[in-house]
Amino acid sequence: QVQLVESGGGLVQAGGSLRLSCAASGRTFSNYNMAWFRQAPGKERAFIAGITWRYSPYYLDSMKGRFTISRDNAKNTVYLQMSSLSPEDTAVYYCAATASGVPRTTATLYEYWGQGTQVTVSS
Numbered sequence: 001q002v003q004l005v006e007s008g009g010g011l012v013q014a015g016g017s018l019r020l021s022c023a024a025s026g027r028t029f030s031n032y033n034m035a036w037f038r039q040a041p042g043k044e045r046a047f048i049a050g051i052t053w054r055y056s057p058y059y060l061d062s063m064k065g066r067f068t069i070s071r072d073n074a075k076n077t078v079y080l081q082m083s084s085l086s087p088e089d090t091a092v093y094y095c096a097a098t099a100s101g102v103p104r105t106t107a108t109l110y111e112y113w114g115q116g117t118q119v120t121v122s123s
Contacts, residue, residue, distance in 0.1 A: 022095030
């Protein structure tokens with residue numbers, strides 16, 4: 001089992017930035033590919049970015065440039081740096097982990113999930 005706890009969400013004005021963190025515990029964090037998803041009200045959970053256990057990031061094309069994923073295996077933590085935020089970025093942001101060594105962008109292929117952290121961007 002892997003336990004994931006997100007933090008760093010909150011209320012931010014349009015144009016602002018936030019950094020989300022996801023702390024992992026349980027199994028060896030460095031063995032897992034990690035990812036961030038988000039879910040806005042009335043919408044499906046959507047992939048944002050992932051990072052392999054070898055520190056290789058991959059992004060949804062529309063997220064490139066404003067979102068940066070990183071990880072620190074020594075701290076068992078993955079991060080999502082978000083910039084130039086707009087009200088359309090308002091959502092619950094989730095951290096996810098998979099033991100698959102292949103980069104995944106589909107939510108159903110991730111075995112472990114955090115409880116989510118709310119990000120609200122005001123106009």
